[in-house]
Amino acid sequence: MRWSQTFIPTLRNDPADAEAASHKLMVRAGLIRQLGAGIYSYLPIGWRIAKKAEAIVREEMDAIGAQEFYLPALHPAEVWKESGRWDAIGGEMFRFKDRKDAEMCLGMTCEEIFTVLARDGLSSYKQLPQIWYQIQCKFRDEPRPKSGVLRGRQFTMKDSYSFDVDAAGLDVAFDKHAVAYKKIFDRCGIDSIPVEASSGAMGGSESVEFMAQSSAGEDWIARCKKCDYSANVERAVSALAPVEDAPDDAAIEKFPTPGIRTIKDLVTFEGGAAADRQIKTLVMMKRGEEGETPVLLLIQGDDELNEVGAIDAVGAALRPAHEEEIVKALGAKPGSLGAVGVKDIPVFADKRLKGRVGMTTGANHDDHHVRHVSMERDITVTKWADLRLVRDGEPCVKCGAPLDLKKAIEIGHIFKLGLRYSESMGASVTDQNGKPVPLVMGSYGIGIDRIVAAAIEAHHDDKGIKWPLSLAPYAVVVSPIKMNDEAQTKAGEELYAALQAEGIEVVYDDRNDRPGAKFKDHELVGIPYRVVPGRGLADGLVELYDRRADEKADVPLADVVAELKKRLSA
RNA sequence: CGGGGCGUAGCGCAGUCUGGUUAGCGCACUUGACUGGGGGUCAAGGGGUCGAAGGUUCGAAUCCUUUCGCCCCGACCA
Numbered sequence: 007m008r009w010s011q012t013f014i015p016t017l018r019n020d021p022a023d024a025e026a027a028s029h030k031l032m033v034r035a036g037l038i039r040q041l042g043a044g045i046y047s048y049l050p051i052g053w054r055i056a057k058k059a060e061a062i063v064r065e066e067m068d069a070i071g072a073q074e075f076y077l078p079a080l081h082p083a084e085v086w087k088e089s090g091r092w093d094a095i096g097g098e099m100f101r102f103k104d105r106k107d108a109e110m111c112l113g114m115t116c117e118e119i120f121t122v123l124a125r126d127g128l129s130s131y132k133q134l135p136q137i138w139y140q141i142q143c144k145f146r147d148e149p150r151p152k153s154g155v156l157r158g159r160q161f162t163m164k165d166s167y168s169f170d171v172d173a174a175g176l177d178v179a180f181d182k183h184a185v186a187y188k189k190i191f192d193r194c195g196i197d198s199i200p201v202e203a204s205s206g207a208m209g210g211s212e213s214v215e216f217m218a219q220s221s222a223g224e225d226w227i228a229r230c231k232k233c234d235y236s237a238n239v240e241r242a243v244s245a246l247a248p249v250e251d252a253p254d255d256a257a258i259e260k261f262p263t264p265g266i267r268t269i270k271d272l273v274t275f276e277g278g279a280a281a282d283r284q285i286k287t288l289v290m291m292k293r294g295e296e297g298e299t300p301v302l303l304l305i306q307g308d309d310e311l312n313e314v315g316a317i318d319a320v321g322a323a324l325r326p327a328h329e330e331e332i333v334k335a336l337g338a339k340p341g342s343l344g345a346v347g348v349k350d351i352p353v354f355a356d357k358r359l360k361g362r363v364g365m366t367t368g369a370n371h372d373d374h375h376v377r378h379v380s381m382e383r384d385i386t387v388t389k390w391a392d393l394r395l396v397r398d399g400e401p402c403v404k405c406g407a408p409l410d411l412k413k414a415i416e417i418g419h420i421f422k423l424g425l426r427y428s429e430s431m432g433a434s435v436t437d438q439n440g441k442p443v444p445l446v447m448g449s450y451g452i453g454i455d456r457i458v459a460a461a462i463e464a465h466h467d468d469k470g471i472k473w474p475l476s477l478a479p480y481a482v483v484v485s486p487i488k489m490n491d492e493a494q495t496k497a498g499e500e501l502y503a504a505l506q507a508e509g510i511e512v513v514y515d516d517r518n519d520r521p522g523a524k525f526k527d528h529e530l531v532g533i534p535y536r537v538v539p540g541r542g543l544a545d546g547l548v549e550l551y552d553r554r555a556d557e558k559a560d561v562p563l564a565d566v567v568a569e570l571k572k573r574l575s576a
Numbered sequence: 577c578g579g580g581g582c583g584u585a586g587c588g589c590a591g592u593c594u595g596g597u598u599a600g601c602g603c604a605c606u607u608g609a610c611u612g613g614g615g616g617u618c619a620a621g622g623g624g625u626c627g628a629a630g631g632u633u634c635g636a637a638u639c640c641u642u643u644c645g646c647c648c649c650g651a652c653c654a
Contacts, residue, residue, distance in 0.1 A: 015586080015587095017586090017587055017604090018587070018604075018615070019587055019589095019603075020587095020588085021588085022582085022588070023646065023647045025647080025648075034587095043645085043647090097652095098652090114654075115654065146653085146654085148653070149651080150648095150651090150653085152647085157653090205654085326651085419654080421654090449654095451654085488612055489612090490612085520611080520613090521614065522612095522613075522615050522616080523614080525614055525615085527615090538613080540613060541613070549613085
């Protein structure tokens with residue numbers, strides 16, 4: 007390819023609306039352009055890179071025996087109604103009606119469609135196991151798209167689905183995916199961290215996210231500095247030593263706390279209590295069959311609520327209650343809430359509060375608190391659970407070493423779905439005994455766009471992107487210094503042809519610009535190697551520049567193709 | 577959905593508060609010349625319904641109303 011004839015619209019300035027490094031660089035290097043919120047066009051260089059990532063994913067999926075499909079992204083509502091997700095999913099699904107007034111949606115994932123294929127096409131255990139996959143456009147009406155392609159409303163995902171006759175088979179498929187994912191991310195130059203994760207509304211028993219540590223990430227992960235424990239903070243727990251309360255068997259005592267609304271205020275209030283001796287009472291509304299009902303969540307005063315932990319504990323979707331709902335439930339406004347004596351509202355308490363005595367909490371009477379509260383004696387706890395967010399440095403539950411909290415990008419997520427879809431949609435096979443058994447399913451996703459962005463997050467400097475060879479749009483750029491110097495352009499053309507003949511992906515920068523401007527572009531786009539026929543030609547030398555090492559070397563013109571072959575195959 | 581910010585040339589921005597010639601700057605682009613190892617210099621050019629609609633006014637990028645879009649924080653998130 008000749009640079010002058012390729013559409014590579016590089017920009018000198020960062021786009022004003024980009025924040026994440028990968029977002030800025032993808033726009034500046036001419037990889038993408040924005041069309042709308044969370045909607046991006048891939049330009050030729052960007053699309054080459056995405057296709058490289060797809061090819062790697064495809065190879066590793068094929069290597070575990072997965073078969074590639076291509077399913078529609080346009081779905082009739084019926085199939086989503088069968089699984090129950092038409093109603094379970096909220097505004098995140100793009101929905102509309104066709105000309106016949108039939109309800110439709112754009113696919114946000116493909117469990118339902120693959121399950122239909124499995125239901126119709128798989129009838130015997132002898133046909134199992136199966137792993138099916140596709141690389142396809144997905145649509146999610148994200149409440150808040152951000153960071154370029156990291157959270158888009160249209161994106162490309164590799165999604166795969168496994169079908170087995172039993173749980174042991176699912177475990178095999180799940181492990182195969184975990185191994186394949188590790189390889190995929192390794193090949194893309196991304197250091198991936200598998201973490202325990204929450205399955206969310208996808209359903210199923212177990213899930214593992216693959217995370218790439220990055221300040222541009224939206225998730226926090228907790229990772230043990232010593233052992234292999236790692237979890238999304240939504241799921242992470244720690245082995246924090248219990249707080250030792252002084253014995254206190256005094257009766258509970260209500261006392262006035264005028265104007266005191268926060269834990270912090272009560273710490274400094276005379277007659278108040280230290281934050282770790284307070285009980286924080288949060289009211290959430292639970293979405294159930296008969297509408298929304300309040301639940302109370304109790305955590306130690308200095309802890310933060312882990313909302314996903316709370317959802318897991320309650321077993322239903324939650325949202326923070328509005329003030330009117332709180333007053334209706336407890337008779338007081340936020341700031342004076344407590345669970346003492348509450349009987350008709352379910353109370354979920356963090357395990358760290360178990361057995362605590364001498365605690366202080368709200369009295370459910372505006373501007374009043376109660377002290378000498380004993381968890382066991384005074385509060386009817388429906389369920390003890392992990393409700394608090396772990397904090398940096400807390401001891402690992404496995405080995406006691408400190409946990410490290412880091413921001414990360416979710417680049418893959420694998421789920422053990424079990425019977426979630428096969429039962430609701432009636433997908434079964436006949437087992438060895440001639441009996442129908444529901445298919446045991448798994449589902450597995452990798453965000454192609456996120457691979458590209460995460461690779462940039464991991465490999466860039468102030469000049470631009472530093473592609474690993476596996477994703478580089480071109481391996482080599484040949485760029486003469488003076489386009490009106492016949493010796494240089496002759497050497498350039500010959501090198502261009504010779505590298506192409508070797509099957510090396512090369513771009514010839516034939517633009518009649520000054521070298522500095524061209525070099526800046528090469529480095530912004532991140533092409534791993536540059537060959538420059540210049541003043542050294544008189545001595546038979548060209549310059550070979552290594553973008554990632556940021557090193558230049560003079561190499562004999564006659565040897566440079568061999569040298570590049572060597573470096574590219576290393 | 578709540579809070580904040582922003583829409584002026586391909587990109588980055590000034591001008592808006594305090595209405596007033598023909599709307600400006602840098603980069604990019606076109607032409608020519610010089611130049612050529614790190615975003616060159618000089619000269620001459622082209623490109624704008626100032627997000628949209630309505631209103632106030634002799635006069636609106638600027639004031640008012642409505643509306644659309646984008647970004648950030650939060651909520652939410654498969």
